[in-house]
Amino acid sequence: MTAYDPDNIFAKILAGDIPSVKLYEDEDTLAFMDVMPQAPGHLLVIPKAGSRNLLDADPAVLSKLMPVVQKLANAAQEAFDADGVFVAQFNEPAAGQTVFHLHFHVIPRHDGVPLKPHAGGMADVDMLKAQAEKIKAAL
Numbered sequence: 001m002t003a004y005d006p007d008n009i010f011a012k013i014l015a016g017d018i019p020s021v022k023l024y025e026d027e028d029t030l031a032f033m034d035v036m037p038q039a040p041g042h043l044l045v046i047p048k049a050g051s052r053n054l055l056d057a058d059p060a061v062l063s064k065l066m067p068v069v070q071k072l073a074n075a076a077q078e079a080f081d082a083d084g085v086f087v088a089q090f091n092e093p094a095a096g097q098t099v100f101h102l103h104f105h106v107i108p109r110h111d112g113v114p115l116k117p118h119a120g121g122m123a124d125v126d127m128l129k130a131q132a133e134k135i136k137a138a139l
């Protein structure tokens with residue numbers, strides 16, 4: 001297993017070195033909008049503790065993280081009046097992982113609407129901020 005690299009982009013977001021459109025924060029967890037959304041409302045939930053992915057995460061960290069994933073999934077569903085919510089998490093490049101700090105994708109889904117490609121185009125930040133306000137209002 002490759003060691004955790006504290007220089008990854010989500011560690012920089014946690015350190016405040018690069019901006020993000022934040023949705024929720026507590027002592028252990030941060031949620032923010034994905035900059036390359038696969039559908040409106042695509043967000044990410046990350047632990048503040050560093051792990052490369054699920055495989056090396058401390059179970060105690062996971063036990064605090066998953067209730068926040070659930071909270072954000074419910075808020076995203078309500079905010080976007082979604083028919084369902086896709087929750088995804090990739091481990092290592094072979095599984096599609098591109099950022100090596102544990103994160104859960106939360107994506108509102110609507111019947112018959114396909115997902116856009118993973119890590120496709122960058123979204124307009126003002127649009128992400130408007131979507132974030134809707135999700136925060138549903139929290």
Ligand code: AMP
Nearest residue numbers: 009033034035036090096097098099119
């Ligand atoms: P993956 O590691 O494959 O699960 O995906 C990483 C996700 O992080 C992708 O959906 C990217 O769009 C997203 N992403 C990459 N950089 C940023 C960033 N600076 N802020 C928010 N989301 C990001």
